Amino acid sequence: MEIILKTLFSSKEEELYILDCLSYLMMLMALATFLVLLFQNVPYGRYTSRKYGFPVNVKVAWFIQELPAFLVPLSLILWASPVKINVLPNQLLLGMYFCHYFQRSLIYPFLIRGGKPTPFASFALAFVFCIYNGYLQVRYLSHYADYPEGWVSHPCFITGSCLxxxxxxxxxxxxxxxxxxRRPGETGYKIPKGGVFEYVSGANFLGEMVEWAGFALAAQSIHSFxxxxxTFIVLSRRAIAHHEWYLEKFEDYPKSRKALIPFVF
Structure with missing residues (x-):
């Protein structure tokens, strides 16, 4: 792995420059995605459409598309001489990343009950993004992120970690x-109740958005930002679409429940 990376990049400065460029490109992609999602819901689950490619079993899709986000970074740790791996802030931030994607790639897919197939286009885009982002986040943290002494006690790191x-x-x-x-044998959609769903329709999306916002606050890098x-662009649109769908589908849907931000929006 290290030999391959040295072949691609002649110096650390060159690779760090590339990582920065990949970060800015990701933000541009987020803005482009925002414009697309103004007119089209993300084609998955209840919004699935065959015009986006042949269907892939939902469990298989989740497992395969999320796995690179775990395996690509793991290979960078094991075989690419991570020079920052023994630094505490870097270790903790890497731990946050791997904790999320271990659950998302190796546990979550096997807990899914039912679920509509995923169109191939959505599956393929998610697969590519997980490779892209996995490399970007972990390569920077394991090789380049340089934090001041005592960073783990800094208010930004503590607040970000708690978030x-x-x-x-x-x-x-x-x-x-x-x-x-749903109980075993039941089909169809129901109104989610309990937890943060008492306040917003997109509780799961809100959780992930807060998670990565906290990660960015603790990491203080353009890559994490x-x-x-x-994440905010994609998941906020999903939350709004879900909220609108629930209001249209269920006459008794709680009118006080917001789409994404409790009591606000």
Missing amino acids: WLLGWITNLHSDHILRNL AFAFF
Whole structure:
């Protein structure tokens, strides 16, 4: 792995420049995605359409598309001589990243109950993004991120870490509520209740957005900010679409419940 990377980049400065460029490109992609999502919902789940390619089993799709976000970074740690791996702030930030994607790639897909197939286009784009972002986040943290002494006690790191943990727990709990909406043998959609769903329709999305916003605050890099920004753009639109769908589908849907931000929006 290290030999391959040295072949691609002649110097550390060159690779760091490329990582920065990839971050800015991710933000541009987020803005382009925002414009597209103004006119089209993300084609998955209840919004699935065959015009976006042949269907892929939802469990298979989730497992394969998320796996690179875990395996690509893991290979960078094991075989690419990570010079920052013994630095505490870097270790903790890498731990946050791997904690999320271990659950998302190796546990979450096998907990899915039912679920509509994923169109191939959505599956392929998610697969490519996980490779892209996995390399970007972990290569920077394991090789280049340089934090001042005592950074783990800095208010930004402490606040960001707490937000990451809050978001991660919210995301896990919200996914648990969604999985258990139907009893065995039941089909169709139901109104989610409990937890943060009492306040917003997109509780699972809000959790993940808070998670990566906290990660970006703790990491203080353009790379982590780009990821948090991209996550916000995509998941906020999903939350709004879900909220509108629930209001149209269920006459008794709680009118006080917001789309994404409790009591606000």
